[in-house]
Amino acid sequence: MKTYFVDSFTNQKFKGNPAAVCIVETDIDNQLMQNIATEIGFSETAFIKYISRNNYSIRFYTPKKEIPLCGHATLGASKILFETSSLETINFINCENVELRIEKVDGKIMMQFPVYETTDFTVPEPVFSALGIDKALDAxxxxxxKIILIEISDPGTLAGLKPDFVALINSYKGINGVLVTARSNDTGFDFHYRYFWPWAGTNEDPVTGGVQTFLTKYWAQKLGKTKFKAFQSSSRTGTMITELVNDKVFIYGEAVITFEGEFLS
Structure with a gap:
């Protein structure tokens, strides 16, 4: 099975978020996909299988479980298909039969993702304590x-967070992760964010596209605009452009292929 490693949401190797992309020629069972994702150990591994023309199925696995949607692994899979074929557009179908339309725009890969709503939330004190946050501007x-969103006032504080992940995973049950975000204080970006998800994946996702299904709309309502430059202030860092268009969010990013090989049966 042909396998690639791709650094997504960056134009530099060893930055952004590494994803594994496996090209599935014949159906393989769920447990094997899970074993491969666990063996690789990246925050997500994507398994893509040809259906017809420019249509492909796509499945996403963290080292712990299957998830329905992942931005950086979709970007990585798109990069591989665009580099190894003559395709100009791609239609991915995920495990929930959601169609993810992909195309190349001005040197970047543009992904169309759905938009999901958020509800009011009161953050329990143990979550704040585990994150090292005193208070939130909004939640x-x-x-x-199944993600908690917390807005804080300072991107510098956000970049400096060092959560206690044992305490964090014990602070709240039944969620996939906690997203912490802050308005940017420079002109290069509109907002910063970090995503912690020891419940479902790794401790911290280096650069996260899937959260834009609700984060872009959140900032659109806060800032009164629809197009943004976003910065993820993890240790690897990453950037993307997002745009709210009706019931879709367009996510624009770049990616770099770092490894090509084969899994042996």
């Missing part, structure tokens, strides 16, 4: 993604 919850 929301994404029921579809």
């Amino acid at each position: 929301r919850y994404s029921p579809k993604n």
Whole structure:
């Protein structure tokens, strides 16, 4: 099985978020996909299989479980298909039969993702304590993604967070992760964010596209605009452009292929 490693949401190797992309020629069972994702150990591994023309199925696995949607692994899979074929557009179908339309725009890869709503949320004190946060400017919850969103006032504080992940995973049950975000204080970006998800994946996702299904709309309502430059202030860092268009969010990013090989049966 042909396998690639791709650094997504960056134009530099060893930055952004590494994803594994496996090209599935014949159906393989769920446990094997999980074993491969666990063996690789990246925050996500994508398995893509040809259906017809420019249509492909796509499945996403963290080292712990299958998830329905992942931005950086979709970007990585798109990069591989664009580099190894003559395709100009791609239609991915995920495990929930959601169509993810992909195309090349001005040297970047543009992904169309759905938009999901958020609800009011009161953050329990143990979550704040585990994150190292004193208070929030706002807090929301994404029921579809099972993610808590916390806005704080300072991007510098955000970049310096060093969560206690043992305490964090014990601070709240039944969620996939906690997203912390802050308005940017420079002109290069509109907002910064970090994503912690020891419940479902790794401790911290280096650069996260899937959260834009609700984060872009959140900032659109806060800032009164629809197009943004976003910066993820993890140790690897990463950037993307996002745009809210009706019930879709367009995510623009770059990616770099770092490895090509084969899994042996």
